[in-house]
Amino acid sequence: MxxxxxxxxxxxxxxxxxxxxxxxxxxxxxxxxxxxxxxxxxxxxxxxxxxxxxxxxxxxxxxxxxxxxxxxxxxxxEIRPIVDPFQVALTFMDRLSPADLTAAMEARAEQLRASITMLERAIPAKRAHGAPRHIDETLRLHAAQFQAQLGWVEESIGKVRDGELP
CATH class of the missing domain: 1.10.10.10 (Winged helix-like DNA-binding domain superfamily/Winged helix DNA-binding domain)
Structure with missing residues (x-):
């Protein structure tokens, strides 16, 4: 800036x-x-x-x-992996009971949905306060990453219920 x-x-x-x-x-x-x-x-x-x-x-x-x-x-x-503490939780998902894992995944899915909604609302709000247009794209990318994680979490909940995970 x-x-x-x-x-x-x-x-x-x-x-x-x-x-x-x-x-x-x-x-x-x-x-x-x-x-x-x-x-x-x-x-x-x-x-x-x-x-x-x-x-x-x-x-x-x-x-x-x-x-x-x-x-x-x-x-x-340069492409680098995104470091997210959630990956640590994934690594040790086998330490949770299926019920606890399902509950944790459902809670995470809800948080992801709320975060996606917040990011979608933030775009017009930031523009109204003078943020440059390209900042919209960082928010859209962030929302898309959350959306991808949400898709994975929702699919994985089914796998836990079907005994395919952990």
Whole structure:
């Protein structure tokens, strides 16, 4: 977002929240100021003005732009597994009774449905608050991933009931 012009940490945080970054990036909002300061120390950002109360304004440097492009292209070309703690639960599903496993899967299916609905509602809400159009696609991808997991969970509930799982 600093590619569009200088910002202070609070504005960076506000935009990340508006974009729903907590759903697709490992963002710890409390560490934004530290991260900005570290990037400035590394020459990726420049402190435009030092403000009081965390209002230091940063702008991206040419080195920062170059590093951004390297990271952006790397993420387009690199396929990595999605790390989800749910995969740990899958690995140990055989430790649950069929009744407990079915109950857990049904609860997960309900949570997935609610999450999908929330994401679908978030798109117009974020657009109404000025989020760029491409942010819609991150939300749509997230909803599609939840939808795929929901399909798997619903199918697996039947397999547990039929004695095919675990």
């Amino acid at each position: 600093l590619l569009d012009g200088p910002l202070h940490g609070y504005e960076v945080r506000r935009r990340l929240e508006m974009w729903g970054a907590d759903g697709w990036a490992n963002v710890a909002y409390g560490s934004i100021y530290h991260g900005l300061s570290k990037m400035a120390d590394e020459g990726l950002l420049h402190r435009v003005e030092e403000g009081r109360g965390g209002k230091t304004v940063y702008e991206i440097t040419e080195a920062g732009r170059a590093e951004f492009m390297v990271q952006l292209m790397r993420h387009w070309w």
